[in-house]
Amino acid sequence: MSGRTSREPVAVVGIGQTKHAAARRDVSLAGLVREAARRALDDAQLSWADMDAVVLGKAPDFFEGVMMPELYLADALGAAGKPVLRVHTAGSVGGSTALVAADLVAARVQRTVLAVAFEKQSESNAMWGLSLPVPFQQPLLAGAGGFFAPHVRAYIRRSGAPGGVGALVAYKDRRNALRNPWAHVHEHGITLERVQSSPMLWDPIRYSETCPSSDGACAVVLTDRAGAARAPHPPAWVHGGAMRSEPTLFAGKDFVSPRAGRDCAAEVYRQAGITDPRRELDVAELYVPFSWYEPMWLENLGFAAEGEGWKLTASGATELGGELPVNPSGGVLSTNPIGASGLIRFAEAALQVRGRAGEHQVDGARKALGHAYGGGAQFFSMWVVGDRPPTT
């Protein structure tokens, strides 16, 4: 712990996101990131000039076909005369972006940093971007969900979970999204029966259990103790942050519960002084692109013993109002601008401990986990935020 005492405490004092939608044809890429960044500055009551650096994250450049978008977006993000960093760690990039920005503050390199992540999926086709026609290889045969569905089946086999748990997750997250004005999918009148009877796309994954393709951006303002003291609204404090990586494919890889995810969670809990995450964390925003990843991550992240995650979900514990609400924002299942999705998880965790989550606020939330992963379960990034400054 002594290693952390020399670090500057980091506070989240501004949070903004766009209205997420299948296609935001009303804005350019610049206009999209600007919308989120402007809202984050407004929340913090700060100006562009108050930002000492800008950290920008997004998923592969092929998703929009703009190489090095940080060059083109420097104007829109007020980066003239300041350091700009671009982060890319596939689907986990939103989380990694926040952590890179937080480290700049923690290391006292900068005092106040703007972190922004985005994706404008409507400008291209992510599935195309991920399946380039590499010579001598057989093309990917199964589409987007085909990568994930076999791992879900493996989880069901390993845990003995009954078949309907995934539908419960989708029903919960889509209902939560109705409380979140920024969410992409607002499925009014949703019922469990409707989820259960939606088309089976990649058996065992149904249509209603898949994430949408979204345009959107998210931004956070991170600052030091002095900045937090001036903040107009209660800040969220970063109690721990960690990233871990492993190859996408290797002999011994556990796709159901990747080691990089377990190790990343262990490190972030160690930093935050958490020994019993289920008891000590009040809410979790987890990167759940397909419904069954909720019980899978509950185990991977230590909220449930191996094989027990589905029981936590089935008990209703992860519902808004349950013992451990998961994805009160509606999650990735309701909003998925890929590059931004991780930062939205981190930002929603911070909103909860700031008490500023509105209709999807978890009563009395004081500590929250933000989680992101990507690249075929290759990259993981997580942070724990609290309503009080870290004590170590």
Place this chain on the structure above:
Amino acid sequence: MPEILTAPLTVSFPFTRSLGPVQSAFLTGLRERTVLGVRTTDGRILVPPVEYDPVTAEEIRDLAEVAPTGTVTTWAWNPAPRDNQPLRTPFAWVLVRLDGADTALLHVLDAPGPHAVRTGMRVRIRWAPERTGAITDIGCFEPYEGEERAGPAVPHDGVFDDPVTGIVTPARLDYTYTPGRALSRHLAALAEHRITGERCPSCRKVHVPPRGVCPTCGVPTTEQTQVGPHGTVTTFCVVNIKARGAGIEVPYVYAHIALDGADLALHARIGGIPYDEVRMGMRVAPVWTGDARHPDHYRPTGEPDAGYDTYKELL
């Protein structure tokens, strides 16, 4: 040692762009032979216009019309135009500061040779005959004898009938791809209907397909080993929607298959059995068709299913 394979890889896609208010006015203006710039907080006119002030970061929306004539601020001769460049004949890349603007626009100048181009020369827009609301509506620049137009840019509301709000920007990248030595060996064996992997000298795990290195230990793999041809379905999904460009009828089974002797599963389609009869643990073998290098699919062998314990570590 078989030859190391190599092949062209072309990546191309018609990306779309939502323009937003400023680029929409700029490109629609070009269609109407009107060049618009934007006024910055400190009063300069930027052409082409941007949405946010490069200095103050403030949103800027005050548009102004500049002249179709201007001055070359610098240039470079292009002796060999490539496909999709604005002119087929050799031309100069030029930065042109249009009269009334404070910044220069990148475009091309139609000139007989580099001897006819100089910094400071006067040029004017040659409009494309067919204009759609794109930067190519400026066909190119051409030499012009007139003096610089006096006076500032004229304020413009940026409003046109039938505005262009989105464009398509096709992108294309041409690579030469080589899979390298290890994969070339594997692919050469596949062409002979043999499936090979490579064993790590440190952890002894067999990777299929091999990459010449153990991703866990980080050491080169050199020991070839033949795996399969039989294997076990470790897990799978039933695909009910057609993937883009795939010619396979749905539903079909997309499976992870651990070939005998391999320490990780590869991915392939299962055939020769109704999709709803495929099971975890089912034993399968590859089926090659025609002169394809890769197996078309895997079929059941009829062997008894493998026990869960024999493949659970491969999930």
